[in-house]
Amino acid sequence: MTWTRFKTHFYHNADLGVSLDISRMPFADDFFTAMEPRMQEAFAAMNALEAGAIANPDEKRMVGHYWLRAPHLAPTPELANEISSTLTAIKEFAARVHSGEVAGPKGKFKNLLVIGIGGSALGPQLVAHALGRPRKDKLAVHFFDNTDPDGIDYVLDELRNQLAKTIVVVISKSGGTAETRNGMLEAIAAFKAAGLDYPKQFVAVTGVGSKLDQTAQSEGWLARFAMWDWVGGRTSELSAVGLLPAALQGIDIQGMLDGAAAMDVVTRFPTTAQNPAALLALMWYFATDGRGAKDMVVLPYKDRLLLFSRYLQQLVMESLGKELDLQGRVVNQGIAVYGNKGSTDQHAYVQQLREGVNNFFVTFIEVLKDREAKTSLEVEPGVTAGDYLQGFYLGTRDALSEKSRQSITLTVPDVSPRTLGMLIALYERVTGFYATLIGINAYHQPGVEAGKKAAGGVIALKRKITAALQAAPGTFVTVEELATQLGADVSAELVFKILEHLAANRGSGVKKRARTPWYQSKYGL
Numbered sequence: 001m002t003w004t005r006f007k008t009h010f011y012h013n014a015d016l017g018v019s020l021d022i023s024r025m026p027f028a029d030d031f032f033t034a035m036e037p038r039m040q041e042a043f044a045a046m047n048a049l050e051a052g053a054i055a056n057p058d059e060k061r062m063v064g065h066y067w068l069r070a071p072h073l074a075p076t077p078e079l080a081n082e083i084s085s086t087l088t089a090i091k092e093f094a095a096r097v098h099s100g101e102v103a104g105p106k107g108k109f110k111n112l113l114v115i116g117i118g119g120s121a122l123g124p125q126l127v128a129h130a131l132g133r134p135r136k137d138k139l140a141v142h143f144f145d146n147t148d149p150d151g152i153d154y155v156l157d158e159l160r161n162q163l164a165k166t167i168v169v170v171i172s173k174s175g176g177t178a179e180t181r182n183g184m185l186e187a188i189a190a191f192k193a194a195g196l197d198y199p200k201q202f203v204a205v206t207g208v209g210s211k212l213d214q215t216a217q218s219e220g221w222l223a224r225f226a227m228w229d230w231v232g233g234r235t236s237e238l239s240a241v242g243l244l245p246a247a248l249q250g251i252d253i254q255g256m257l258d259g260a261a262a263m264d265v266v267t268r269f270p271t272t273a274q275n276p277a278a279l280l281a282l283m284w285y286f287a288t289d290g291r292g293a294k295d296m297v298v299l300p301y302k303d304r305l306l307l308f309s310r311y312l313q314q315l316v317m318e319s320l321g322k323e324l325d326l327q328g329r330v331v332n333q334g335i336a337v338y339g340n341k342g343s344t345d346q347h348a349y350v351q352q353l354r355e356g357v358n359n360f361f362v363t364f365i366e367v368l369k370d371r372e373a374k375t376s377l378e379v380e381p382g383v384t385a386g387d388y389l390q391g392f393y394l395g396t397r398d399a400l401s402e403k404s405r406q407s408i409t410l411t412v413p414d415v416s417p418r419t420l421g422m423l424i425a426l427y428e429r430v431t432g433f434y435a436t437l438i439g440i441n442a443y444h445q446p447g448v449e450a451g452k453k454a455a456g457g458v459i460a461l462k463r464k465i466t467a468a469l470q471a472a473p474g475t476f477v478t479v480e481e482l483a484t485q486l487g488a489d490v491s492a493e494l495v496f497k498i499l500e501h502l503a504a505n506r507g508s509g510v511k512k513r514a515r516t517p518w519y520q521s522k523y524g525l
C-alpha cells in the first residue's frame with residue numbers, strides 16, 4: 001500500500017470528524033468512472049425516495065426514515081408535524097419519568113424492560129450498550145428479545161423484587177409479532193404475580209390501530225407512541241422505537257438525531273468521491289462483485305460497538321438478501337455480515353481471515369478517543385492500553401493486506417450519541433444506494449413470512465397432538481401411529497419433534513417410554 005494511493009483514496013470530513021480509507025480495496029483506476037452512471041442512478045433514486053416516492057413498490061409504501069431527523073423534509077406538513085410532535089412527546093414523557101411525576105407504586109422508576117424483536121430490539125440494544133453509563137443512567141435497561149422461556153426467566157431474575165420500579169416498553173411496529181406478544185404476556189403475568197396493576201407501568205410503541213395498540217388502549221396503559229408504516233423496522237432506531245428507550249435511559253436523543261441529520265447532509269451530496277455513503281456502496285459492489293460473492297466482516301475496535309455488527313446484520317441482510325430484483329428476475333442477492341469487536345476477535349477467527357478461505361472483506365471501525373478520563377495508565381513506559389488497541393487494529397490490517405485480504409477503515413472520533421447517529425445514518429444510506437446499484441427493493445422482507453407461516457402450522461399440529469393424547473389418557477403410541485391417526489397429510493417428522501419437546505418438559509404431562517430402535521418409542525399422557 002503506498003502513501004500516494006492512501007492519499008488519493010482517503011475521504012476525510014473535518015466537520016463530522018469522520019474518515020474513510022478505501023485504499024486497501026484493489027479496484028482498478030477506471031472503476032469509479034465505469035460505475036459513475038449507475039451511482040448517479042442511485043443518487044436519483046434516493047432523491048425520489050426522500051421526496052416521498054413509493055420506494056417500496058411491493059408494499060406500496062413510502063420510505064421515510066430520513067425525515068425522522070429532518071422533519072421539514074417530509075413530503076407533507078402533516079407528516080412533519082407527526083414526527084415533531086412524537087419527538088416532543090417522547091422527550092416530555094422521559095422528563096416526567098425522570099422527575100418522578102410518572103412513577104410506579106413504590107416511587108421513581110429505576111428499571112426499563114424493553115420487549116421487542118428484530119428492528120424493534122436491535123437498535124435499542126445497540127444504543128443502550130454503546131451509550132449506557134452503568135452508574136449514571138436514569139434507568140437500567142433490560143430486554144426480552146425472544147420467545148425463549150429461559151431467556152425471559154433470566155431477565156426476570158435480574159428484576160426480582162424490582163418490578164414495582166420497572167417501566168415496560170413493548171415495541172412492535174406491526175403489533176402482531178408472536179415473540180413480542182409472548183414476551184408481553186410473560187411480563188404481564190410476572191407483574192400480576194407481584195400484585196402490580198401492570199397497565200400503569202406499561203407503554204406501547206406501535207402502529208396506530210394495531211393489535212398491540214388496541215390492547216394498550218383498552219387496558220389503559222400508561223402511554224402509547226406511534227410508529228408509521230413508512231418507517232421500516234430495521235431503519236426505525238431514530239423513531240419512537242429507538243428514541244423512547246434511549247430517552248428513558250437518559251441518553252441524549254437529540255444528539256443522535258443531530259448526528260444522523262449531519263451525516264444525511266453529507267451523504268446526499270451527488271459527487272461520488274466526496275460522498276462516504278457512495279464510496280462505501282461502491283466498495284461493497286467491488287468487493288462482492290455486485291452479487292454477494294464476499295462476506296462483510298465488521299470489526300469495530302471498541303467494546304461499546306460490539307452490537308453494531310449485529311445491528312448491521314439485520315439492516316444489510318434483510319434489506320439486500322432478496323430472491324427477485326425489481327424486474328422480477330431471480331437474482332438471489334445479499335451480503336452476509338458478521339463480526340464482533342477487535343482486538344477480541346484476533347484471538348478467535350482472525351486466524352482464518354489471514355490464512356483461510358479468502359471470501360470476505362473487512363470493515364474496520366476505528367474510534368480515536370480511548371476513554372472518558374483524560375489520562376490513561378501506562379501499561380509499559382509511554383504506552384497505554386488504548387495504544388495497544390490501535391496497535392492491534394493497525395497490525396491486523398497490515399497482516400491481512402500482506403495476504404491480499406481486502407479491508408476498509410471507517411474512523412470516527414468517539415462513541416457519542418452524535419457519532420452513533422452518524423453511523424446509523426451512514427449505513428442506512430449505503431444500504432439504499434447499494435440496493436439501487438443491484439436493482440432490488442431494499443425495503444420489504446417477503447422471505448421472513450415463510451418461516452412464520454410454517455411456525456403457525458407447527459403450533460396447530462401441537463394442539464392436535466395434545467388433544468389426541470388427552471382423548472386417550474394412559475394409551476401410549478408411537479410417532480408413526482399418532483401421525484397416521486392425525487391424518488394422511490401429517491408429517492411424522494414434525495410429530496416426532498413435537499412429542500420429544502413435550503416429553504422433555506414436565507408441565508406438558510407427556511411421558512415417553514423409550515424403545516429400540518428409537519422410532520418405536522411410545523408417548524402418552
Ligand SMILES: O=P(O)(O)OC[C@H]1O[C@H](O)[C@H](O)[C@@H](O)[C@@H]1O
Pocket residue numbers: 117118119120171172173174175176177180233234318445448
Ligand atoms: O416491530 P415488529 O412489527 O414486531 O417486527 C419485528 C421484526 O419482525 C419481522 O419479522 C421483520 O422481518 C423485521 O423487519 C421486524 O423488525
